[in-house]
Amino acid sequence: MKNRALIALPKGRLYEKAVDLLGRAGIRIPPAPDGSRKLVFPDADGRFDFVLLKPIDIPVYVESGAIDAGIVGSDVLREREADVYEPVDLGIGKCRLVLAAPAGVALSSAGSLRVATKYPRTAELFFRARQLHVHIVKLDGSVEIAPLLGLADAIVDLVETGRTLMENGMHELEDVARVSAKLIVNRTAMKMKSADVRHLITLLDTVVYENPGQQK
């Protein structure tokens, strides 16, 4: 019992989609009674153990081996540069990471643009690849108001529909990355919990690619 594979689920925007996908793969996550539950809980059939974590922490847990596998957005994964396997692109939580700015700001004017973002590492790599010198301002939330308040000239942030950008008077300048959720697996767990982990991979791979059902 103790050696069931431990899998991290992301709190927040991905959670419902991840639970739905697992459900379609035959792994039923019981709803939390009164919104509270034990830190670690099994699925309805007791095949795997799950733990709920903030997405940004999931790559660290999985890389270290404290947790065997996890579901996390590729945005967070790239930012953390975790050394883990990514056996399945789950195709959920699709969105884009974009460079956006208020009207009048262009990428070419980037002599020393200040760019606010929750993804400093990803942003830095993006600008370096374009040989643009910018100043990154790392923020933890509501990045889109940074230009309005004069903290930054532009932002690198997630866009799902583009509505938030529009409401804040900004437009997209360029795509930084396409984002979707990935299954990530610890390198040692792939060997030591091989049967469990491979079973999980097969279940998810099958539901994503061969039997997509009512994919959103």
Next chain:
Amino acid sequence: MDGNIVGLPAGYRDIMFEDAALRRRIETEFASVFSSAGFREIIPSAVEYLDLYSRGNQGIRERAVRFLDREDNLLALRADFTPAVARIVTAHLREMPLPVRVWYSGPVFRKTDRHSGQYREFSQIGAELIGGDPPDADCEILDAAMQCLVMSGFPDVCVHVNHAGIFRGLVNSLGLAQSELAEVRSAIDRKDMRALGTRLEELGVNGSVRAQVSALSRCVGDSRALAGVASSIDNAESADAIAGLEFLALRLPRWRDRITFDLTEIDELEYYTGVMFTFLSPAHSAEVGRGGRYDSLMREFGADLPAVGFSFSMDKLGECA
């Protein structure tokens, strides 16, 4: 400033009493196995030119802890033992009859990300056999490694074995351009078999080779699993490599039950040229060491000699004891 007198810099630690005694005990057991197997100890310098790490395993140079000496030479604290062994053997080649068997134990230093929870000083113990060809030298080094582990109190330890030539032979038969190869490698490193299959199909790789790649990507098991893959392989390099692994298990009946052939693990393919070992402690679900054959490294140091070795993390051994 006052705080720095009793504090330690981030990423470093002191090892105390019981933990120190445990490490001493493990090292002593290893030393006795090494000695009876004909390996001699060397204590490489703790400081090297940073340039030493521009050869062999890439990524080490980036992570080396570097500084300048009085003459403004760029130096590094020892960041890996194997390049030092290669340097030493190359320098003393004339005095040493081949093959050379050496072992070492000590700290290595590597930069880690701030607040990543990782230490910057690691303790390693390992051995290298230089100037010995497969399969004999491979068997000898694996046997020594397993004896070290079992003698020093890790009775359940097991080893996952792979051979770089299996995948290399398959990839070479694809005839891909460098950039295409990089994409294929990236999918493999992530173990994203779906992306790999799609990409190979887009690149016009025929179905038979795709089926072989897919068979490799699933092969974890005993000799039977290996034989299953062997039957589908149709290039000579891969077939030879598989035969080499079969031979290894045959020659080491004592360890056969602990050997798992894992053809799915293909990290560090640039570095290893032949067998690859990953030593695991099932009870702790932990990797305790790695090793393998790296015949091209010595050539980069100017001595064209085959080499095979292994290295254990004393830190991991200490945790799993």
